Structures are given as C-alpha cells and as structure tokens.
Amino acid sequence: MTSSLEELLPSTRRALLHRIAVAQSEGRAPSFAAAVQRDGQLVWTGSRTSVDGHAPDADTQYRIGSVTKTFTAVLVMRLRDEGLLDLDDALEKHLPGTGAGEVTVAQLLSHSAGLGAEAPAPWWERTPGSTRPELSDVLGDGTGMHPAGRRHHYSNPGYTLLGSLVEAARGVSWKEALRREILEPLGLSRTTTQPQAPHAAGWAVHPWADVMLPEPAEDLGLMAPAGQLWSTAADLCRFAAFLATGNDLVLGAESVREMRTPSVPAETGEWNGNYGLGLQILRSQGRNLVGHSGSLPGFLAGLWVSVEDGVAAVALANATSGPLTATVAADLVHIVADAEPRIPEPWRPLPEVDQELLALTGPWYWGTYTYGLRLVAEGGLELEPLRGGGRRSRFRAHGKETWIGLDGYYAGETLRVVRRDDGSVSHLDLGSFVFTREPYEPRDAVPGGVDPAGWQGFRF
Incomplete structure (x- = not known):
C-alpha cells in the first residue's frame, strides 16, 4: 500500500x-x-x-x-x-x-x-x-x-x-x-x-x-x-x-x-x-x-x-x-x-540598508589572501575567500560594529570594526587577525609593520 x-x-x-x-x-x-x-x-x-x-x-x-x-x-x-x-x-x-x-x-x-x-x-x-x-x-x-x-x-x-x-x-x-x-x-x-x-x-x-x-x-x-x-x-x-x-x-x-x-x-x-x-x-x-x-x-x-x-x-x-x-x-x-531537489526561496532585496554597513562590504585582505564581505539580513555579515579554499563564516550582529561568528573556523569569534582617529575605517579585527582594504596597507595596524620600501620587483 x-x-x-x-x-x-x-x-x-x-x-x-x-x-x-x-x-x-x-x-x-x-x-x-x-x-x-x-x-x-x-x-x-x-x-x-x-x-x-x-x-x-x-x-x-x-x-x-x-x-x-x-x-x-x-x-x-x-x-x-x-x-x-x-x-x-x-x-x-x-x-x-x-x-x-x-x-x-x-x-x-x-x-x-x-x-x-x-x-x-x-x-x-x-x-x-x-x-x-x-x-x-x-x-x-x-x-x-x-x-x-x-x-x-x-x-x-x-x-x-x-x-x-x-x-x-x-x-x-x-x-x-x-x-x-x-x-x-x-x-x-x-x-x-x-x-x-x-x-x-x-x-x-x-x-x-x-x-x-x-x-x-x-x-x-x-x-x-x-x-x-x-x-x-x-x-x-x-x-x-x-x-x-x-x-x-x-x-x-x-x-x-x-x-x-x-x-x-x-x-x-x-x-x-x-x-x-x-x-x-x-x-x-x-x-x-x-x-x-x-x-x-x-x-x-x-x-x-x-x-x-x-x-x-x-x-x-x-x-x-x-x-x-x-x-x-x-x-x-x-x-x-x-x-526533487529543494526549490530555493526567491531572491528579494533587503527592505532597508544601513549605509555604514554597506560601506564595509566588498574585498578585504588578510595578508595577501583575498576575502569578500557581504551584508545579509538583520545586519548580519558573511565572509568568504574569493580564491581557492579558506575560512568562511557567517556572523550575526552583536552591538555597535561588532559581530559574532556562527559557523566554520570563526564560530564564536568576534569581528569588529577598528576606526582611525578621524573616524574612517582602518581595518577589521577578527580574533586578532587584521583584515585591510589593501594587502599590507601601510596606514593600518598590520602586525609586524610594513617595509617602508613597499612592494618591489625581484630579479632571480
């Protein structure tokens, strides 16, 4: 039957x-x-x-x-x-x-x-x-x-x-x-x-x-x-x-x-x-x-x-x-x-957006690794590598410019925005890892500092 x-x-x-x-x-x-x-x-x-x-x-x-x-x-x-x-x-x-x-x-x-x-x-x-x-x-x-x-x-x-x-x-x-x-x-x-x-x-x-x-x-x-x-x-x-x-x-x-x-x-x-x-x-x-x-x-x-x-x-x-x-x-x-695979929910735009949060989205660099930061519903964020494998996690909002990791390597870790004295964003701090807008940005708090000579070619 x-x-x-x-x-x-x-x-x-x-x-x-x-x-x-x-x-x-x-x-x-x-x-x-x-x-x-x-x-x-x-x-x-x-x-x-x-x-x-x-x-x-x-x-x-x-x-x-x-x-x-x-x-x-x-x-x-x-x-x-x-x-x-x-x-x-x-x-x-x-x-x-x-x-x-x-x-x-x-x-x-x-x-x-x-x-x-x-x-x-x-x-x-x-x-x-x-x-x-x-x-x-x-x-x-x-x-x-x-x-x-x-x-x-x-x-x-x-x-x-x-x-x-x-x-x-x-x-x-x-x-x-x-x-x-x-x-x-x-x-x-x-x-x-x-x-x-x-x-x-x-x-x-x-x-x-x-x-x-x-x-x-x-x-x-x-x-x-x-x-x-x-x-x-x-x-x-x-x-x-x-x-x-x-x-x-x-x-x-x-x-x-x-x-x-x-x-x-x-x-x-x-x-x-x-x-x-x-x-x-x-x-x-x-x-x-x-x-x-x-x-x-x-x-x-x-x-x-x-x-x-x-x-x-x-x-x-x-x-x-x-x-x-x-x-x-x-x-x-x-x-x-x-x-009969699950039919995904239709994409819909967010009902409203915080412009300061929107400004945080896009590429960020941990050293020379390239990551993308995406804004999702309820002020949440998603961080994922843009090339190859790597650590990806979702984050939920937890106070002003602070998020808590929900899964992956960063589950339970705190992501926070660090600003310069003038109020502009210096970098993102994620469990002490520094994410900058440019790889090894000299103006930012890159651990160990950045060689003042900057990027250079090399002849073998």
Missing part, C-alpha cells in the same frame, strides 16, 4: 515504494512501514504486508528502541535551557549516590562518559524492568571503562541515568515529563510508553528458515529512557520536523542545532559517523543526516533528517534482525532530495 499526501512525482513515489519493497523482501520482515516528510509536511507513506491481517499505515505503532534516547535528550536540554542545570555539571550535583557521579551531563548525552554499553545480565531487553529496581542494578560494574570525555562508547545505562536525572529535577516520572513536555506540545498522540492498537507484534525470523517466533514486549522499568517508546511513521516524521527547525514550545532552534553538532571525536574507521547530544550524525552520499536508529527484540527503526534539503524519512519493521531500517530511511531521504 502507498499513498501520496502531497504531490510527489510518480517516478519518485515508485522509487520509494520499490526501496521499501526490496527491504521487506530481502530482510524478511513480517511487515514494513515508512514515511517521508518534506519541509514539515508528510508527503509519502508506504508499507508492505500486514499487521493483524491489515496493511500497516503511518499510524500503526512499532516499537522504536533507541530512538527513545533522542526524546530523553530533549528533556535534558530543556532543563539546561531553563537554568536548572549546566551540561558541564557533574551528575552527582543533581543525582547523588549513583556511583558514576563524576561524569558530566554532556558526557552522558554524547555517550562519552566511559560507562558500559549494557546493563548486567540477564539480557535487559528481554527481561522485565522490575528485575532492576535500583540504579546500581542497571550500572553494575560498568563504570570507568574508559576515561570520561575521551572517546565515544555507546551506553544504554547512561541514558537510564539521564532519565532518573529528569525525574529528580521535575519531581515527576520520566513518562509524565515526556508526555507534558514533548508529546503533547508536538501533537505526538500516537507515541506512547505502552502499545496502543493498532500496533505491530514483534517477531524473530529464523535465520535459516522462513518461520517466525514471537518476541516478548517487556516494560523496561528504569531502562525505559533508553528504549521504551512505541511510535508511528507519522509521529516520527513530526518529531523529525522538530529536530530540523526546533519549536519554542519544546526546544528552540539554537538548542536543537546544538544537539545536531558532533560532541566527541569519531571512532577510528568511522569518519562518516559521529554523535551529538542524543542524536546520531551521518555523512551519506554528500549529505549531512541527523537522527537515530533503534532496535529491541522484535523491532527495528530508523529516522534520518537532512536539514539542508528539508527532507526526513522514517522506516519501521517488526523483526529482530534482517531489514536495515536505518539504511532504508537514509535511502528514502536521498531518493526524494535527488529526484
């Missing part, structure tokens, strides 16, 4: 359906559901085979496993934005007595706290959460496996700690905080901690025969913040739109952008993958994708967003292994973005 909720080209719709059909068939998934959103709107849904005798649709629930971690991370970032904690705070400051109190909130969010990957035996994903009533039962001896902050080491218990941190700060359960602070504001009515019909059942497919075995669907208890949630392709597309743009009812655009920024060095051999604050980051086919994959016995999930293209995709299956849902979700993004 497939449906088009907003116009996509027939060839694009067929390519999307073909991709999930191949994934379901080759991955031997009892069912497969997927959806694509573009610029915040659901534009395509598709599914293969059936759930309880009916074709699944974008509102059929599947368990999403570790995609849950991104929801937990948003709750923690809300605490930071409200001033209730700092990401560099030690866990002990807000949640004492865990045995892992020296690690920071940021390290837990980015899986760089050095904690163990899993809870102690028995296999926590297939046993009731009641078997681990205390945080010590979740952590076991899995603390201090690596120096904190030095490397990425994925940790399910780490997100258990973050869920307990949310509960301690809010005075309510993780489930209640999630409902009030994320699910209701974003309209995610089909995202729940327990399955609600219609939902898929989880299955294990025999590796050597086309037969199946039902998987248990356990309540994970304290481990819930690491992987408890059930959701739908439609709800996850709504969540993906939030991850791309933010929503002031939940988390602003700047904080969501912070989540999407790499937090620790990539592992050796994994230069195309990284992790932010509760979000996986992937470089795929020339695109930057952010999102998360998820798995629990009986279920697989994948969610990816290309912020630059305005396209996100979700893929869900009810099988313990087989279909590569994260790969499929990435491929769905590529299919739409390649076949």
Whole structure:
C-alpha cells in the first residue's frame, strides 16, 4: 500500500515504494512501514504486508528502541535551557549516590562518559524492568571503562541515568515529563510508553528458515529512557520536523542545532559517523543526516533528517534482525532530495540598508589572501575567500560594529570594526587577525609593520 499526501512525482513515489519493497523482501520482515516528510509536511507513506491481517499505515505503532534516547535528550536540554542545570555539571550535583557521579551531563548525552554499553545480565531487553529496581542494578560494574570525555562508547545505562536525572529535577516520572513536555506540545498522540492498537507484534525470523517466533514486549522499568517508546511513521516524521527547525514550545532552534553538532571525536574507521547530544550524525552520499536508529527484540527503526534539503524519512519493521531500517530511511531521504531537489526561496532585496554597513562590504585582505564581505539580513555579515579554499563564516550582529561568528573556523569569534582617529575605517579585527582594504596597507595596524620600501620587483 502507498499513498501520496502531497504531490510527489510518480517516478519518485515508485522509487520509494520499490526501496521499501526490496527491504521487506530481502530482510524478511513480517511487515514494513515508512514515511517521508518534506519541509514539515508528510508527503509519502508506504508499507508492505500486514499487521493483524491489515496493511500497516503511518499510524500503526512499532516499537522504536533507541530512538527513545533522542526524546530523553530533549528533556535534558530543556532543563539546561531553563537554568536548572549546566551540561558541564557533574551528575552527582543533581543525582547523588549513583556511583558514576563524576561524569558530566554532556558526557552522558554524547555517550562519552566511559560507562558500559549494557546493563548486567540477564539480557535487559528481554527481561522485565522490575528485575532492576535500583540504579546500581542497571550500572553494575560498568563504570570507568574508559576515561570520561575521551572517546565515544555507546551506553544504554547512561541514558537510564539521564532519565532518573529528569525525574529528580521535575519531581515527576520520566513518562509524565515526556508526555507534558514533548508529546503533547508536538501533537505526538500516537507515541506512547505502552502499545496502543493498532500496533505491530514483534517477531524473530529464523535465520535459516522462513518461520517466525514471537518476541516478548517487556516494560523496561528504569531502562525505559533508553528504549521504551512505541511510535508511528507519522509521529516520527513530526518529531523529525522538530529536530530540523526546533519549536519554542519544546526546544528552540539554537538548542536543537546544538544537539545536531558532533560532541566527541569519531571512532577510528568511522569518519562518516559521529554523535551529538542524543542524536546520531551521518555523512551519506554528500549529505549531512541527523537522527537515530533503534532496535529491541522484535523491532527495528530508523529516522534520518537532512536539514539542508528539508527532507526526513522514517522506516519501521517488526523483526529482530534482517531489514536495515536505518539504511532504508537514509535511502528514502536521498531518493526524494535527488529526484526533487529543494526549490530555493526567491531572491528579494533587503527592505532597508544601513549605509555604514554597506560601506564595509566588498574585498578585504588578510595578508595577501583575498576575502569578500557581504551584508545579509538583520545586519548580519558573511565572509568568504574569493580564491581557492579558506575560512568562511557567517556572523550575526552583536552591538555597535561588532559581530559574532556562527559557523566554520570563526564560530564564536568576534569581528569588529577598528576606526582611525578621524573616524574612517582602518581595518577589521577578527580574533586578532587584521583584515585591510589593501594587502599590507601601510596606514593600518598590520602586525609586524610594513617595509617602508613597499612592494618591489625581484630579479632571480
């Protein structure tokens, strides 16, 4: 089954359906559901085979496993934005007595706290959460496996700690905080901690025969913040739109952008993958994708967003292994973005212009390197090299004749205008680098001075 909720080209719709059909068939998934959103709107849904005798649709629930971690991370970032904690705070400051109190909130969010990957035996994903009533039962001896902050080491218990941190700060359960602070504001009515019909059942497919075995669907208890949630392709597309743009009812655009920024060095051999604050980051086919994959016995999930293209995709299956849902979700993004690239916004002139700012535009020189300075909306500036490679950055206005770098090498650095005694512009100072109107202009404050003989020829 497939449906088009907003116009996509027939060839694009067929390519999307073909991709999930191949994934379901080759991955031997009892069912497969997927959806694509573009610029915040659901534009395509598709599914293969059936759930309880009916074709699944974008509102059929599947368990999403570790995609849950991104929801937990948003709750923690809300605490930071409200001033209730700092990401560099030690866990002990807000949640004492865990045995892992020296690690920071940021390290837990980015899986760089050095904690163990899993809870102690028995296999926590297939046993009731009641078997681990205390945080010590979740952590076991899995603390201090690596120096904190030095490397990425994925940790399910780490997100258990973050869920307990949310509960301690809010005075309510993780489930209640999630409902009030994320699910209701974003309209995610089909995202729940327990399955609600219609939902898929989880299955294990025999590796050597086309037969199946039902998987248990356990309540994970304290481990819930690491992987408890059930959701739908439609709800996850709504969540993906939030991850791309933010929503002031939940988390602003700047904080969501912070989540999407790499937090620790990539592992050796994994230069195309990284992790932010509760979000996986992937470089795929020339695109930057952010999102998360998820798995629990009986279920697989994948969610990816290309912020630059305005396209996100979700893929869900009810099988313990087989279909590569994260790969499929990435491929769905590529299919739409390649076949129907984003149409740029029309160029429009600025509604008004500050003549003094306009006078700053044009060529500037750092030594003999040529840069161009461009005026953009709201008094912002863009600096880029005019020849070859080099450092380029965008800047936002920050007071009188002062700007703060937003990206690239100069992110966070201050650009300011330096004037002569007569009020004319001498140069631009950018983190102590001097940009002049002419290369090595003698009248300006060029570090080291300028040879009084000036420019000269040279005979070899």
